[in-house]
Amino acid sequence: MPSIFRVLPRAAAIVALGASTSALAQSQLQTQITPQMRSEARSVMQACRTNYESLCSNVAPGGGRILACLQSHAGQLTPSCAQAMPRAQALRDNAVSAGAAPK
Numbered sequence: 001m002p003s004i005f006r007v008l009p010r011a012a013a014i015v016a017l018g019a020s021t022s023a024l025a026q027s028q029l030q031t032q033i034t035p036q037m038r039s040e041a042r043s044v045m046q047a048c049r050t051n052y053e054s055l056c057s058n059v060a061p062g063g064g065r066i067l068a069c070l071q072s073h074a075g076q077l078t079p080s081c082a083q084a085m086p087r088a089q090a091l092r093d094n095a096v097s098a099g100a101a102p103k
Contacts, residue, residue: 037091037094037095040087040091041091043084043087044084044085044087044088044091047078047081047083047084048070048077048081048084048085048088050078050081051070051073051076051077051078051081052066052070055069055070055073056069056070056073064092067088067089067092070088071085071089
């Protein structure tokens with residue numbers, strides 16, 4: 001399974017938002033996820049890359065599973081990742097509200 005952090009520019013928000021990579025989800029992401037949201041998602045991914053690789057690399061992307069995994073390891077996160085987690089949750093919540101990510 002390829003690392004979720006390697007699928008950047010096409011769907012940079014996937015980790016933070018947990019959206020599936022189906023054609024419909026990709027279309028929704030492209031139309032409803034703003035460049036600012038993508039930029040914020042990239043920042044979150046950069047802050048949490050090491051944590052993802054060491055704690056959650058076995059988690060299948062989609063449906064918010066990676067975000068949930070990172071949250072379940074809150075006490076083990078690096079300070080930069082822990083600080084980014086509220087932004088990640090807000091991005092996911094906004095995507096769910098916009099219909100660009102599953103609930």
